[in-house]
Amino acid sequence: AQSVAQPEDQVNVAEGNPLTVKCTYSVSGNPYLFWYVQYPNRGLQFLLKYITGDNLVKGSYGFEAEFNKSQTSFHLKKPSALVSDSALYFCAVRDRGTYKYIFGTGTRLKVLA
């Protein structure tokens, strides 16, 4: 069965420092991987995705993520955090053999000024 793990409920980082939000997954085949962000009282917004090709994916707002097949991970990164990056971040996976998306439980990112 597909699953996604976001091991950290919350990540705190100082403004200007690099940030990492972790995601590991389990699927039976090659995955589609996504990161979404949710601001308070809003729907989810797309950040980036990995479908195929280069393992380093660049997305919106300066975020990037690296697909690591051997570690089954897709960690979200940003070189320099902004206070405005504070939000709830979700990793999601879809097995290429199904149409079903599985979301992680979310990681709350807090960037401190």
Place this chain on the structure above:
Amino acid sequence: NAGVTQTPKFQVLKTGQSMTLQCAQDMNHEYMSWYRQDPGMGLRLIHYSVGAGITDQGEVPNGYNVSRSTTEDFPLRLLSAAPSQTSVYFCASSYDPEETQYFGPGTRLLVL
């Protein structure tokens, strides 16, 4: 484009009542889905559709029905509401399942 719209924004129901959560998109997307968001649980897929007339169950389908008579609309029906269905419900759409999903603003449902 209005994107993905959901109505109502907030609803209070009594146990046993029925209601329909509306979802519409004007982007001609084939793939549409319903999720519920609960604290500590992330988003869980309720039902999805890959096109008009085609629906399938997600991770947590019990207590919910869907239909897809048009490309634009994908309503979610609660036949007999239960307190366990208190949640925030999100509808999403994409051109196809490989593409980015666009999410609606959500419907907050409270079942007493």
